Amino acid sequence: xxxxxxxxxxxxxxxxxxxxxxxxxxxxxxxxxxxxxxxxxxxxxxxxxxxxxxxxxxxxxxxxxxxxxxxxxxxx
Numbered sequence: 001x002x003x004x005x006x007x008x009x010x011x012x013x014x015x016x017x018x019x020x021x022x023x024x025x026x027x028x029x030x031x032x033x034x035x036x037x038x039x040x041x042x043x044x045x046x047x048x049x050x051x052x053x054x055x056x057x058x059x060x061x062x063x064x065x066x067x068x069x070x071x072x073x074x075x076x
Contacts, residue, residue: 001048005040006065007033007057015062022060026052041070 016035023031028045054064
């Protein structure tokens, strides 16, 4: 299952990598972060925990705006 996380506070490639690394350290999750869209797309395994995602992003120094399902061909 794929989730889209809107993130506030990223301003450069270093920010993008920092968030991506924090998310990819979580068990059962694979993430890519898009700086321009200010979002992460995360493939999560069954039994995932939204709070773990929020905590990882906030501990990296950024704010989570929303967490939702990825929909449609273009993710919207």
